[in-house]
Structure formats: C-alpha cells, structure tokens
Amino acid sequence: MTKKQTSTEATSQQQKLTLREALSTLWQIPLFIMSLVMLGVVLWHIRPHTEPVTFEQQYQQLVSLSEKDAFQAFYQQADLLRKSARGDEQVGLVHGLAARTRMKELLQRREIGLGTSVKKSVPANYEAIIQDYKKALQCNMPDPNSPAGAGPYRDIALAKWALGKPQQAIECLEQALDRQEEYDASMHELMVRMLLNQRGEDVLHKAETHLDVILAEETSTTDQKAWAFVRKQEVLIAQGRETEALKALEEAKGTLSESKYGEEVEFLRGRALHRSGRADEAELVLRDLLEKMNDRGDIYAQTALELARINYEQDRDWEARRFYQLAAESQLGKDWYIAAKLGLAECAALQQRYDEAVSLYQETTELLEGKPFNRAVDVARVQQSLEALTTSLGTLKQYTTALPFIEIEQKIDSQKDVLSAERFAQMHARVAQQLLEELEQNRREISEPSETPEEKAWRQQRQEMVTAHFEQAGRQYQRVAKLAVGNDDLYGWSLWQAAMCFDKAGNVDESIAAWRRVYEERRGDTLWPTGVFRLAQAYQANGQYDEAIRYYEELRSTHPRHTSAFEGIVPLARCYLLRKPSEKEKAKALLQGILYDRTLTPDAPYFRQAMFALGELHYEMHDYPAAINVLTEAIDRYGDDPMLGKSMFLVADSYRHSGLGLDAALENLASDPTATVIYEKQSDLRRQHLEHAREYFDRAIKFYEQLPEKQPDELGRLYLRNSYLSRADCLFDLGQYQEAVRLYELAVLRYQLTPTALTALMQVMNCQIKLDKPAAARAASERARWQLRKMSDEVLEQDAGSPRREEWERWFSWVEQAGMW
Numbered sequence: 001m002t003k004k005q006t007s008t009e010a011t012s013q014q015q016k017l018t019l020r021e022a023l024s025t026l027w028q029i030p031l032f033i034m035s036l037v038m039l040g041v042v043l044w045h046i047r048p049h050t051e052p053v054t055f056e057q058q059y060q061q062l063v064s065l066s067e068k069d070a071f072q073a074f075y076q077q078a079d080l081l082r083k084s085a086r087g088d089e090q091v092g093l094v095h096g097l098a099a100r101t102r103m104k105e106l107l108q109r110r111e112i113g114l115g116t117s118v119k120k121s122v123p124a125n126y127e128a129i130i131q132d133y134k135k136a137l138q139c140n141m142p143d144p145n146s147p148a149g150a151g152p153y154r155d156i157a158l159a160k161w162a163l164g165k166p167q168q169a170i171e172c173l174e175q176a177l178d179r180q181e182e183y184d185a186s187m188h189e190l191m192v193r194m195l196l197n198q199r200g201e202d203v204l205h206k207a208e209t210h211l212d213v214i215l216a217e218e219t220s221t222t223d224q225k226a227w228a229f230v231r232k233q234e235v236l237i238a239q240g241r242e243t244e245a246l247k248a249l250e251e252a253k254g255t256l257s258e259s260k261y262g263e264e265v266e267f268l269r270g271r272a273l274h275r276s277g278r279a280d281e282a283e284l285v286l287r288d289l290l291e292k293m294n295d296r297g298d299i300y301a302q303t304a305l306e307l308a309r310i311n312y313e314q315d316r317d318w319e320a321r322r323f324y325q326l327a328a329e330s331q332l333g334k335d336w337y338i339a340a341k342l343g344l345a346e347c348a349a350l351q352q353r354y355d356e357a358v359s360l361y362q363e364t365t366e367l368l369e370g371k372p373f374n375r376a377v378d379v380a381r382v383q384q385s386l387e388a389l390t391t392s393l394g395t396l397k398q399y400t401t402a403l404p405f406i407e408i409e410q411k412i413d414s415q416k417d418v419l420s421a422e423r424f425a426q427m428h429a430r431v432a433q434q435l436l437e438e439l440e441q442n443r444r445e446i447s448e449p450s451e452t453p454e455e456k457a458w459r460q461q462r463q464e465m466v467t468a469h470f471e472q473a474g475r476q477y478q479r480v481a482k483l484a485v486g487n488d489d490l491y492g493w494s495l496w497q498a499a500m501c502f503d504k505a506g507n508v509d510e511s512i513a514a515w516r517r518v519y520e521e522r523r524g525d526t527l528w529p530t531g532v533f534r535l536a537q538a539y540q541a542n543g544q545y546d547e548a549i550r551y552y553e554e555l556r557s558t559h560p561r562h563t564s565a566f567e568g569i570v571p572l573a574r575c576y577l578l579r580k581p582s583e584k585e586k587a588k589a590l591l592q593g594i595l596y597d598r599t600l601t602p603d604a605p606y607f608r609q610a611m612f613a614l615g616e617l618h619y620e621m622h623d624y625p626a627a628i629n630v631l632t633e634a635i636d637r638y639g640d641d642p643m644l645g646k647s648m649f650l651v652a653d654s655y656r657h658s659g660l661g662l663d664a665a666l667e668n669l670a671s672d673p674t675a676t677v678i679y680e681k682q683s684d685l686r687r688q689h690l691e692h693a694r695e696y697f698d699r700a701i702k703f704y705e706q707l708p709e710k711q712p713d714e715l716g717r718l719y720l721r722n723s724y725l726s727r728a729d730c731l732f733d734l735g736q737y738q739e740a741v742r743l744y745e746l747a748v749l750r751y752q753l754t755p756t757a758l759t760a761l762m763q764v765m766n767c768q769i770k771l772d773k774p775a776a777a778r779a780a781s782e783r784a785r786w787q788l789r790k791m792s793d794e795v796l797e798q799d800a801g802s803p804r805r806e807e808w809e810r811w812f813s814w815v816e817q818a819g820m821w
Contacts, residue, residue, distance in 0.1 A: 055081075055090055062094070066101040069108070074101055092141025096152070099132035103155050112158050114193045116298075116334045116374075126159040150179040154187060161194065164372055170194050185224045188214050192231055197375055208235050230261050233268050242276040263289065263299045271306055279310050286310075301327045301336035305376075308343050312350075321347040335374035338367045342377055342385060349389050349405075358404045361386065365412050379412050387420070390427065399430040418483040418490065425476035425494075429501055432469035435462055436504075444708070470505035474498045474514065492522050499534065508542045519551075529555055533564035540571055545579040548572075566606035569594055570613045577617070588617055608638050612647060624654040624661075645703040649719045652696030656730060659689030690730045697727035721756055728763065737767040748783075753791055755802035758784050765815070785812050 058081055065074040078098045085091045102125060106112040111121035133152040142148035153176035160169035173191050180187060188210045195207040214220050214228035229252065236245035249269045256265045266289050273282035286307050293300050308323035321344060328340035345360035361382070368379055386409040393402035406427050413420050439462045442455075477498035484490040499514035515535035522528050536551035552572040556565050569590060576587035594600065594610035601607065615631035618624075631651045635644060662682055669679040704720040728743035744767065747760040761784035768777035788808050796805055803811070 055085065058084075059090075059093060059097075062097060066097060066104070069105075071101065071105050074098075088139035089141060092136045092139030095132040095139070096136035096141050099129050099136065099152065099155065102129050102132070103158075112162050114161070114190070114197070120162070123163060126162045129159040130156050145179065147179055147181040150176045150187075152176075153179065154190070157190075157194075166194065166198055170198070183217055183219055185214055185217070185220050189224070189227070192228075196231070196235070204235050204239050208232060208239075211235065226256060226259060226261050229256075230264055230268065233265075233272075237268065237272050237275055240275070242272040246272040246276065263293060267299050267303050267306070270303070274306060274310055279314070283307060283310050296330035298331075298334075298336065301331040301334075301340070304330070305336060305339055305343065308340075312343065312346065315350075317347045317350045335371065335376040337376075338364060338371065338374065339376035341367065342382060346385055346389075354401050354404075357389075358408070361405065361408050365408060368412070379414070382412060383409055383420070387423075390423070394427070394430070397430075397434070399427055399434050403427055403431055416483055418480060418487070421476065421480045421483055422490070422494070425473050425480055425497065425501075428469045428473035428476055429497070432466050432473060432501075432504065435466045435469065439463060439466065467505045467507075470501045471507055471510070474501035474505065474507070474510060477501060478514075492518075492525055492527075495522065496527060496531065499531070503534065503538065508538055511538045512542065529559040529562040529564045533568050536568060537571060540575055545575045549575045549579065566594075566600075566604075567609075569606060570609045573613060573617070577620070584617070584621055588614065588621075591617065602637060608634070608641070611637075612641070612643065615647065616650065619650045619654055622657075624658045627651070627654045628658070645700050645716060646719055648696050648700035648703060649723055652693045652700060652723070653726065655689045655693035655696065656726060656733075659686045659693065659730075660733065662686045662689075687734060690734050694727050694730040697723045697730065701727065721751065724750065725756065725759060725763075728760070732763065732767060735770075737770045741767045741771075753787055753795065755791075755796060755799045757787055758808060761787070762811075781812065781815055788812075 058077075062074060062077055062081060065077060075098075078094060078101075082091070082094050082098075085094050103112065106121055106125060106129075109119070109121070110117060111119050112126070133156050136142070137144040137149065137152060142152070144152075153172050157169045157172035157176060160166075160172055170191070173187070173194065177187055177191065191210050192207050195203045195210070211228045211232040215225055215232070220228070229248075233245040233249055236242070236248075246269065249265055249272060252265060253269070256262055266285065270282045270286040270289065273279075273285060286303050290300070290303050290307065293303070304323045304327040308320045308327065310320075311317070311323065312320035324340045324343035324347065328337055328344065331337040331340065341360055341364045345357050345364060348354075348357035348360055364377075364382055365379075368377070368382065372379070386405050390402040390406045390409070393399070393405070406424050409420060410424050439459060442459060442462075475498075477494045481491050481494035481498065484494060495514065495518050499511060499518055502511040502514050505511075512535065515531060515538055518528070518531035519535050522531065525531075532551050532555045536548045536555065539545075539548035539551065549572065552568045552575065555562070555568055556572075559565050573587035573590045576583040576590070591610045591614040594606060595614065597607075602611075611630060611634045615627050615634055618627035618630060628651055631647050631654075634641075635647055635651065638644070641647070662685065666679065666682055666686065669675045669682060672679075700719060700723040704716055704723075707716075724743075724747040728740050728747060731737075731740035731743060741764050744760040744764045748757045748764070751757045751760070761780050765777045765780040765784070768774070768780060788805065791805075793805060796802060796808075
C-alpha cells in the first residue's frame with residue numbers, strides 16, 4: 001500500500017469518530033434541559049407556603065413601633081404605608097396614628113405645649129401634625145363631629161400655638177371642647193392658659209367663663225379648684241375688678257395660706273391693693289412677702305416686678321431699678337425676665353441714660369421674638385412704652401434722641417399701624433429740620449473765610465444728615481400713604497408731606513415723582529394748585545425749563561387768581577429767560593403785566609416780587625435807564641426787603657455803566673469845537689451818573705454792614721465786596737484819585753490777605769501814578785507782593801475769577817520792569 005492510500009484511510013477514520021462525538025453531544029442537550037425542568041418542579045413543590053401581609057398586619061406593626069417609641073423607624077414605615085393604603089379608612093388610620101405619634105414624641109421632648117420649660121422644635125413637625133390630623137378627619141377617622149374628634153382638635157390647637165398662631169389655636173381648642181362629652185378639667189385649664197397669654201378684655205371674659213366651669217364642676221379636684229380660684233382673681237384684677245378680687249383673696253387667705261398657692265395669694269393681694277390705689281399698703285405686703293420667700297421662682301419675680309412698678313410710678317427710679325434687677329436675676333431667659341428688661345429700659349430712659357435704654361429696649365424686642373406668647377409682657381406693652389417715651393422726648397424737642405426708640409417701635413409693629421408709621425415719618429422730618437436749624441445757626445456764627453477745616457467737615461456731615469433724614473421722612477410718608485387705606489385725607493396729606501420732604505432733601509428726581517403723584521391723584525384738592533406750583537419749581541430746579549413752563553402756564557390757566565399762580569409769575573419769567581432760545585420779551589411782558597394789574601396793590605407780595613424781578617431783567621438786558629427807574633422805585637417803596645442790598649448794587653452798577661457808556665461820545669465831541677455845549681452837558685451827565693453810582697454803592701455797603709454779624713449769605717458777601725471796589729472805581733473814573741486811594745485802602749483793610757486786597761492795592765498804585773507819586777505807587781506794589789507771599793494757594797483759589805499766584809507774580813514783574821516809578 002502506498003503512503004498516499006494509508007493517509008486517506010486515516011483521514012476517513014478520524015472523520016467517522018468526529019461524527020459520532022457530535023451525535024452524542026446532541027443527545028445530551030435535551031437531557032440537560034429536561035433536568036432543569038425537573039429541578040424546577042421539585043423546588044415548586046417544596047417551597048414555603050407564606051400568605052401576603054395584610055394592611056391590618058402592617059398597621060399593627062406600625063402601632064407597635066409607636067408604642068416602643070421607635071420614632072425614626074415608625075416614620076419610615078408610615079410613609080410606605082401611606083402610599084399603599086387604599087380607601088378613606090386605611091388612609092385615615094395611618095395619618096391619625098402618625099399625628100398622635102409625632103405629638104407623643106414632641107411631648108416627650110417638651111417641644112409642644114404651654115409653659116416656660118417648653119422648647120421649640122422645627123416648624124415642619126407642627127405642620128406635619130396639623131396636616132396628618134386634617135387628612136384623618138377628612139377621612140372620618142375619627143368623625144370630626146364626634147366626641148372622638150376632641151383629641152385631634154386639641155392637638156391641632158397645640159401645634160397652631162407652637163407655630164405662633166394663637167387665635168387659630170384658641171378656635172381649634174374651642175372645637176375640641178364643643179365635641180367633648182365628658183368634663184375634662186385639663187382642657188379648660190389649657191384654654192385658660194392660652195387666653196391669659198393673649199390678653200384683652202374679651203379674652204379675659206372668656207378665661208373667667210372657663211375658670212367658673214372648673215370651680216362649679218363637682219368632679220374637679222381640690223387642687224384644680226384652687227388653681228382656678230387663683231387664676232380667677234388674677235383675671236379680676238386685670239379686668240379692673242380689684243375690690244372684688246381683694247375681698248375673695250382676704251376670705252381665702254386662711255384656707256390657702258399654707259398651700260402651694262399661699263405665696264401667690266399674698267402676691268395677688270398686694271397687686272390688688274396696688275391697682276386699687278393703695279400703693280403704700282401694697283408695697284408693705286409685697287416687701288414682706290419678698291423677704292419671706294426662699295424659692296426665687298415665678299412668684300418671687302412677679303413680686304419684685306410689682307414692687308418695681310410701684311416705685312417707678314412714684315419716681316423712685318433707682319429703687320425701681322433694683323427690683324427690676326432682682327426679677328431679671330431670678331428669671332434668666334424666662335417670661336418675667338423679659339418684663340424685667342423692659343422695666344430696666346424704662347428706668348434708664350427716665351434717668352436719661354438713653355444709650356443704655358436703647359440697648360435694653362432692643363434686647364426686650366429680641367427676647368419677645370423668641371417668646372411672643374408669655375404672661376409677663378407682650379409687643380403691645382413694649383409699643384405703648386416706646387410711644388410714651390418718644391412722645392415725651394418729642395414734647396421736649398429731643399427728636400434726635402427719640403429717633404432710635406421710634407425705630408425700634410417700627411420694627412415690632414407687625415400690625416402696620418398707620419398712626420405709628422406717621423409718627424415715625426414726622427420724627428425723621430423733625431430731626432432733619434432741627435439739624436437744618438443748627439446748621440443755619442452755625443452759618444450765621446462762622447463766616448466762610450474764617451471757617452476751619454474741622455468746622456467745614458462738621459457742616460458737611462450735618463448737611464448729609466439733613467439730606468438723609470428728609471429723604472427717609474419722604475419714604476416713610478409714602479409708606480403712610482400705602483397704609484392709609486380708607487382714609488383719603490391722610491392719604492393725600494402723606495403724599496404732600498413726602499413731596500415736601502424730598503424737596504427739602506434736595507432730591508429733585510424723587511421730588512418730581514412725588515409732586516407728579518399729587519398732580520395726577522389729588523386734582524380737586526384745596527392744595528392742588530400749590531402742588532402744581534411745587535412740581536413746576538422742581539422741574540425748574542432740575543433745569544427742565546420747558547416742563548416747568550408747561551405747569552406754570554397750566555396753573556395760570558386753571559387757577560389764575562390763586563396765590564400759587566401769582567407766586568409762579570417771577571419763576572415763570574426766569575424760565576422764559578433760561579430756556580433755549582431765551583424769551584426775554586415774553587418774560588418782560590409777564591412781569592409788566594403784574595405791575596399793570598389793577599386788582600393788585602403795591603402791598604401785594606407778588607407785585608413787590610415782580611417789580612424787583614423786572615428791574616433785574618432790565619439790568620440783564622443792559623437797559624440801564626429802565627433798570628434804574630424800576631429798581632429805585634422798588635428800593636424807595638420796599639425799604640424792608642431782605643434783598644435790598646442786591647438791588648442797591650444793581651442800581652449803582654447801572655449808573656456806573658451809564659456814565660462810562662458816555663466816554664466814547666465824549667471822545668468824539670472833544671475833537672469838535674462846535675459841540676462844546678453838548679460836550680459839557682454830556683460830561684456833567686457822566687459825572688452825575690458816577691456820583692449816583694457811588695451813592696448807591698455806599699448804600700449797599702451800609703445795608704450789608706448793618707445786618708447782624710455773619711448774616712450776609714455768599715451772594716450778599718459778593719455784592720458787598722464788589723461794592724467796596726466799585727465805589728472806589730467811581731472816584732477813579734471821576735479823576736478824584738486821592739479820595740479813590742482812601743476808599744481802596746478801606747477795601748484793603750477789610751479784605752487783607754485775599755485777592756480783593758491785591759486788586760485794591762494795584763488800583764492804589766494806579767492812583768498814585770496818576771497823582772505823580774512814584775514812591776507811593778512803588779510802596780503800594782510792594783505791599784501787594786508782600787500780601788501775595790503771605791496768602792495760601794487755597795485762599796487764592798477760592799475766588800474762581802481771580803488770577804492764580806503765577807499770574808500775579810508775572811504782573812508784578814512786568815510792573816517792576818515797566819519803569820513806572
């Protein structure tokens with residue numbers, strides 16, 4: 001056999017073996033699957049036969065967790081069971097159990113209920129109790145109108161109380177009592193405690209009703225009746241029925257003196273004596289009680305507080321302070337501690353320790369935020385105290401001192417009392433006005449050139465405070481307007497005051513917005529025309545002359561004979577002058593119209609204003625003869641006008657301009673031999689004008705110098721300074737150089753070490769040159785240079801139109817080199 005045949009047979013044999021193995025494997029796959037199926041059947045038959053867990057079983061497990069106080073596990077399971085519960089009954093059962101369990105947990109942790117030892121939990125816990133109970137009651141688990149509903153309503157009341165909703169809490173507790181079949185003294189006691197923490201006449205009456213129920217019920221225990229008796233006397237005293245309470249306390253003194261209520265009975269007897277006007281007897285009773293007490297608890301604190309009030313009312317403030325401190329030391333963090341802090345605040349204020357009083361009032365209000373419901377003191381009592389204090393300080397015009405106290409009052413005013421808000425706005429306005437008056441007084445006492453940097457900084461700070469307080473007053477009056485619902489008069493008045501305050505603050509944008517509200521909302525009010533005038537003034541102050549003109553003209557159109565329409569004439573004329581392009585003729589016609597109005601007499605203030613304004617307008621238009629004519633008549637007619645100095649200066653300057661205005665004509669006439677007569681007349685007229693100018697400059701100087709010391713304002717000081725220089729200039733222009741030197745020297749003496757003195761000395765030099773006195777001229781120049789060296793740069797820069805130091809030095813150098821002497 002060949003090698004090839006041997007190899008072929010071997011390959012065939014191998015293929016036969018591979019086929020048999022493959023067939024064998026195919027037979028094994030069904031057997032494996034069958035084995036798995038058989039195993040599954042066996043496992044099915046041997047499985048444990050367990051029934052599904054029912055709702056009742058899960059609910060019992062939940063009850064068990066609640067009974068074992070396993071609260072975290074309970075809440076987890078309760079959440080799951082809520083989701084799987086079906087029908088109102090199951091849903092109601094789960095929610096009811098969840099609410100009761102949470103109540104149980106909070107009671108154990110003392111985080112729900114009434115009393116000084118109760119702590120606060122997170123609001124979500126109280127809200128969960130309310131929601132769970134509400135859901136349970138909706139599902140009739142229990143029936144909300146059945147006796148079984150009393151418990152849920154009581155618990156809801158406690159949760160509402162913990163959330164700071166006392167009125168809702170009391171209403172829920174009333175529902176609980178309505179559903180109660182059997183008498184439960186604890187429910188009535190809880191109601192009394194809630195009511196007494198609320199205060200008020202109606203509340204006290206309700207509390208008395210529940211106390212009478214406890215006292216009348218035969219099943220009440222002796223201790224419950226004793227508690228109710230003591231509380232009733234407290235209620236009677238609070239109602240002003242001290243005599244009735246005193247009689248009952250005297251009768252019960254023997255019975256209760258040795259009980260745990262003995263000290264409280266004696267305390268209430270002292271309080272009743274105090275409230276009935278027998279303060280001396282009350283003090284003896286309470287002092288004796290205080291000395292006997294060993295336990296410094298609630299009664300000790302109340303006794304100390306009552307003694308403090310007795311002493312405070314009799315102006316024994318240091319003794320009152322001592323008793324308040326005793327109460328505070330014995331009741332740290334408790335209800336009576338807050339009352340003690342309030343008393344200490346009142347004592348500090350009475351003793352004029354205002355910073356301490358502010359701190360104590362703030363502490364009191366902060367404590368009240370944490371304990372809003374307590375028997376010792378409430379927010380209304382603190383507000384009453386603060387209102388009395390701020391009213392007293394306001395009467396004494398101590399507005400700045402009063403402001404921090406009224407700010408505290410505003411912070412605790414949860415009811416948004418409109419009258420309180422109005423007092424707050426008024427206080428800010430009064431503080432601003434008082435500061436403004438101080439500032440004006442300071443300005444009168446200290447002239448600007450002699451003002452020190454410290455005084456300047458003080459004035460700037462004061463001005464900023466004035467602005468801030470007026471702005472705050474404006475905002476607070478706007479708040480009053482929002483709160484003045486249903487009180488149209490107060491609403492309108494508040495809008496008006498807000499606008500006025502923004503005006504005084506110099507806040508033009510806010511002022512315009514406020515006056516626009518008056519314009520738009522109060523049309524028809526008596527003050528509306530004045531409001532339109534103020535709106536126009538605000539636009540004018542803001543440089544919005546077209547808008548200002550619009551409202552001035554509307555005012556003249558709608559109320560032509562109103563006082564504000566006449567007051568607006570001069571400002572309207574100024575707007576015509578200041579708008580682009582200027583309307584001088586229109587302004588002049590407007591002012592002349594007032595002078596020609598036959599219904600107005602010269603005594604009318606508008607007539608006076610128009611005459612002075614028309615004279616100034618003529619001056620600005622360079623119509624000097626007309627200016628002289630109108631202003632001299634105004635000066636003669638209104639000799640008491642506060643701006644008379646300015647008008648005298650304008651008349652003087654008009655005469656000077658008129659005189660100097662003839663120089664060009666005189667120069668021409670001097671070269672014409674045929675015009676000698678005309679030349680002499682014109683020369684004489686020039687002399688008369690300049691002499692009249694000097695006369696009126698003299699009158700302006702006399703006017704300003706006769707004013708009270710420091711009285712002229714900045715503009716007045718400018719007119720006075722210019723009058724000194726211009727008066728001497730008139731004599732220089734007249735060629736009376738020796739007399740001019742004397743007047744220039746007066747200016748140097750008054751304004752030494754200022755740019756004005758330098759100007760006057762240079763004119764002295766010019767006069768001496770004219771007088772051919774070179775030595776005297778040089779001496780004047782040297783004096784000027786000496787003054788320049790002594791002047792600070794700050795003084796030189798105060799006058800915007802004055803040359804700087806370098807310019808003066810160049811001028812002196814030029815004079816020196818010019819060889820004038």
